[in-house]
Amino acid sequence: MRIFHKTSFDFIRFRKIAYGFSLVILASGLISLAVKGLNYGIDFRGGSEVLIRFEKNIDVSTVRSVLDVAGVSGSLKQYGLDRSFLFSTVFNGETNDLKSLVSHALNDRLKDNHHEIVRIDAVGPSIASDLKWSAVKALMASLLAILLYVGFRFELKFAAAGVVAIFHDILTVLGLFSILGGLFDFMPLEMDQSIIAAFLTIAGYSITDTVVVYDRIRERIRGQKPSDYERIFNESMNQTLSRTIITSGTVLLSVLVLFIFAGPAIRGFAFAVFIGILIGTYSSIFVAAPLVYDWLRLSKSPVHLRGSKVS
């Protein structure tokens, strides 16, 4: 079976439209980030969360009012679709007290619907700032590592465009998290550690797709005249289109499985990776390679590529 066999799309000609499309998406994400901001999970915000599961169906407002009456301050929301509720409140280091407070309130007032506290997470403020910093460090370090590696394997222009594409992908997902955050009960889209893991996965994978395209361009561009670059870029992208899409396709498949089956704890992560890989595939064709093309065209200097094999 073959799809995208012997295609001849003129990607380079459509690059301006793609640039525009990307800019619009990025801008709307950034605006939402500025206006609405992000929903931080307790990893980064600090606080305590109690996951409560009931035996029978119960309305979120019923549970909320019971906790309100008992004087337990905090916010309650549906978690997943499983008679489970996530109660979040401030961190005070006394998890025992919090647990017994919630437990007693629910036992006293909802006697016929037995509940179980299945998970407690408590993150103190110093840990939260710790986690935030290590997340930022990990992201920066990985971008730097990728820049160095691709720069070493190809050339600075390729590496820089690749990193721009990664930024593009991560910012798009970040923007989407801001726009869609809190809109769905089945996935709260909170920024937590797992989303940072998703970003790093996206960064690592976005460059994978890009490298596949770069690799072919490198193989074919050696010794060619700058006037042929447009043709070479287009042909390279068309030749690698099938593998770019199939490799992303298999990963998308397994991430989709995670999204559906792995439960609410993983859902935000799966969503981020899914969107990230989708955007990453798009960006390797419509952002990374065209940027290199434009850069080469404007700089008018011939490329010095490392590592290309002569066969």
Place this chain on the structure above:
Amino acid sequence: MPSMKNKRFNLLLIAAVTLVAAWSLWPTWRDYSLSKELNSIKSAPDSLKYALSNRDEIENARKKSLKLGLDLKGGMHLVMEVDQVDLFEQKAWNKDAKFTAIMKSVRTKASQSDAKVLDILSGEFKNENMRLSRYFYDIRNSDQEIVKKLEKESEDALNRAKEIIRNRIDQYGVAEPVITTQGSRKLIIELPGVSDENRVRNLLKGTAKLEFKLLRDPEILVRTLDRLNTYLVQNSAAQQSVPAPAASPSPSVSSQLKAPAAAPARPVSTKPLYDVIGVFQNGTAYTTERSRDFVISLLHRSDIQALLPQDTELLLAAKPETGKNGEKLFPIYLVRKTPELTGGVITEAKATFGSQGVQPEVLMAMNSEGTSKWARITGANIGKRIAIVLDGAVYSAPVVQSKIPSGNSVINGIESLEEAKDLEIVLKAGALPAPVRIIEERSVGPSLGADYIRAGVLSLAWAFFAVSVFMLVYYKKAGIAADIALVLNIVIVLSVLAGFNASLSLPGIAGIVLTIGMAVDANVLIYERIREELDSGKALKSAIEVGYDRAFSSILDSHVTTLSAAFLLYTYGIGPIQGFALTLMIGTAASLFTSIVVTKEIFSFLLGRNLMTQKSFG
């Protein structure tokens, strides 16, 4: 073209990797099948018999099998912080108001950032233009020397805290606890399968600082309370900041008191202290359960502490006594601040029931130094009361009847045998060098863990099914090779985890699921290249050779980038995220081997038997 020798090496390598993986996963399989067999036996005596006769194998298999993470098994992950500010305060001498102010600001700053407490401390001193030697160690020491000494001190404290907490956990009995230190002041504690979280929290957080303190005479206590009351009256008249009357004892209690609190007139009470503290005729003071928190905060105020007689402090009882009408009363004691003896001399502790056989208590024995000191102290204070204070709360304050030469002492006033047992544990383990606090906690109950396992297995199965079927449909016969490689890849990931005693968590499973999708990428790159070479008219054998050769550079690049991202995630990530990064790293590295070496050998095997055609690549 690989030589015969090269080829034989590859085959040997594949065989070796498969064998090692199988060997590493064998205990996991045995563990699974043994416990399944055990569960299938209906009657209890039979299953016990089976367990006993196969005990060695069961234990061995369990020890070496793939461990499940805390989230899958249920358990607690705790991060505890050693209170370094408190530690440094202990080390200081000549403490004055200036010092207290500096330490207070250090404490606030330390709670908000992850910077080293020592850096904050020396920064504060520099801001104040003061030398550390004014309060620490020798006056002749330079700041640098003192910082070095304090650093050593806090390192020691962290390691001691780790040992003590390990002792406590071992005594309590948790299977396979993991305790590690992180940075200069954090302990990470992983407790799988803990069922009574509340008890564990209490067990871990207490400092277990045991002190024997001499009680001051009741008259001094009464006089001191009067002085405090007068101060509070003046103070509240000036500031109008009287404690909320809600904190006053119930009328039934106050009726028995020497200074009964009539319904306090708002806003200024004439006896604010006696609204919350009652004094009996015999000169003992009490507070009620409702007022307890307020009294504690009152006693912590530095202006209140300054009014106490030299070298004394007011302490509350750990447990309430039951008053005449059934209400709970907490006695208040005035004791000498300098302890007569501290818990360091305790060598043995034992929870038992007291002489009447109903009240649980803890018997303690002391070392020889402690024994002789204890004999001297008790001998010198016959007829007086000595308070037994644990972590700042008085457990009991018995009257010394006679000199105690044996070095024995008793803690009573304990509510339950369980609590007595926990006291025994913390006393045996010794006191922590400084208070520790839980600053992060993640507990998962066993039922949620079971859910996670179900979700994880389901995801693994579906991802494998979807990806392998896709490869078969899209690449036909070549897809079989990719699928075999995929199976081997998953086996390798699990076997590496089992072999290195790492545990599998839900994020770890997510990492494997993602690996399933990424591992076949190498095959896709190779197969697409082979198709291309076939299209350009190359013969099958050389198309395969060229395909592997040419695709290699993209595969390497993509693997290196994924690996480095995963590695950084592992380095900077904490806890659950590391599990994800770990499986992703192992899976990606393994796929370099499985997707390239293994599939190539499969092809050369098939080619050798003429089982492949141009159509084999779909």
